[in-house]
Amino acid sequence: SAVISQKPSRDICQRGTSLTIQCQVDSQVTMMFWYRQQPGQSLTLIATANQGSEATYESGFVIDKFPISRPNLTFSTLTVSNMSPEDSSIYLCSVGGKGPTYEQYFGPGTRLTVT
Amino acid sequence: AQSVAQPEDQVNVAEGNPLTVKCTYSVSGNPYLFWYVQYPNRGLQFLLKYITGDNLVKGSYGFEAEFNKSQTSFHLKKPSALVSDSALYFCAVRDDGGSTLGRLYFGRGTQLTVWP
Numbered sequence: 001s002a003v004i005s006q007k008p009s010r011d012i013c014q015r016g017t018s019l020t021i022q023c024q025v026d027s028q029v030t031m032m033f034w035y036r037q038q039p040g041q042s043l044t045l046i047a048t049a050n051q052g053s054e055a056t057y058e059s060g061f062v063i064d065k066f067p068i069s070r071p072n073l074t075f076s077t078l079t080v081s082n083m084s085p086e087d088s089s090i091y092l093c094s095v096g097g098k099g100p101t102y103e104q105y106f107g108p109g110t111r112l113t114v115t
Numbered sequence: 116a117q118s119v120a121q122p123e124d125q126v127n128v129a130e131g132n133p134l135t136v137k138c139t140y141s142v143s144g145n146p147y148l149f150w151y152v153q154y155p156n157r158g159l160q161f162l163l164k165y166i167t168g169d170n171l172v173k174g175s176y177g178f179e180a181e182f183n184k185s186q187t188s189f190h191l192k193k194p195s196a197l198v199s200d201s202a203l204y205f206c207a208v209r210d211d212g213g214s215t216l217g218r219l220y221f222g223r224g225t226q227l228t229v230w231p
Contacts, residue, residue, distance in 0.1 A: 001161070033218075042205065042223040043159075092158055100147055100209050101166045104219055106158040 002027055002095050004107035012113045013083055020079045021110045023093030028073035031096030033104070034066070038089045046091075049076040083114045117142045119208050121222035128196050128229055136191040136225045138206030146208050148189040149219065150180055153203040162204075165189060176200070196229045203227075 003026040013019050023032065032049040047055040047068055055068035070076045080087050093107040118141045128134045140146055147166055151159040163174025170182045180191045191204060206222040 004158075043221045045218060048218070094159075101164075103149055103161045103164055105161065106151075108158040109156075111156070 002029060002105045004093055004095060004105060006091075006093055006107040006110050008110060009108065010111040010113075012115060015084055015114060017083055018079055018081045019083065019112060020077050021091055021093075021112075023076045023078070023107055025074045025095055029095040030073070031104075032070060032076045033094040033096065034068065034076070034078045035092040035094060035106075036089045037092060037109070043092065046078070049078075080112065083112075085114045088112060088114045117208055117210055117220045119206050119220050119222035121204075121206055121225045123225050124223070125226045125228065128227070130198050130229050130231050131195050134193050134196040134200070134227065134229070136204050136206075136227060138189045138191065138222060139187050140189060140206070140208040141187065142208055142210040144210040146187075146189075146210060148180075148182065149207040149209075150174065150178070150189075150191050151205045151207065152176075153205065153224075155202075159205065162191070198229050198231055201227055201229050 005024045007022045034046040035043045036046055037043050045058050046061045047057040049055050049068050049070040051070045051073055065081055067079045090109045090111050092109045094104045096104045120139045122137055149164045150162040152162055153159050162178050163172050165172050165182045173179045178193050180189055182189050204225050207219040209219050
């Protein structure tokens with residue numbers, strides 16, 4: 001299994017500012033994902049972070065709001081831009097295996113509160 | 116379209132009693148099914164998965180799950196619940212190909228509470 005760390009673990013930010021969340025994996029992985037978990041709700045996939053190319057965003061999420069970088073096979077960042085209170089969520093980084101039979105592993109999450 | 120339903124938001128059970136957390140799914144191809152657990156202020160932890168073969172799969176912490184193709188279900192079970200099992204449980208599905216390769220679809224989660 002992969003060991004995933006995220007920074008920061010939590011933050012309180014003011015409306016209109018941006019926060020960049022880092023995700024570090026202890027091994028090279030092909031698939032990296034970013035999820036949002038709003039209070040009391042399930043996980044929503046924001047985007048798939050592709051190494052060497054632009055991220056693939058899910059419906060309802062756009063690059064201007066959630067820019068993603070993936071400079072190598074062990075690291076990715078997600079930026080939450082121009083934040084509003086509605087962005088208050090837990091943001092989770094996840095990595096996948098080599099194919100559909102492999103489970104995904106999740107980082108501990110970043111708890112973001114926007115005031 | 117792929118989807119997962121967890122019909123119960125909450126499941127309450129006494130310690131020592133058996134527990135079941137329900138999950139049904141819908142996929143266009145063959146399903147790959149997963150259970151995850153989330154403790155407070157933690158990320159998701161993988162419990163077990165069904166890919167193919169024996170319908171009863173065993174996982175971490177004494178949990179098991181039964182795949183039922185005719186009922187499109189994958190219920191999570193444990194013969195004897197512990198207070199420490201209290202957590203949020205997510206069922207997830209992925210199908211075996213197509214443009215959704217790599218993506219998991221999650222249920223809304225079931226909060227399990229085990230009381231002493």
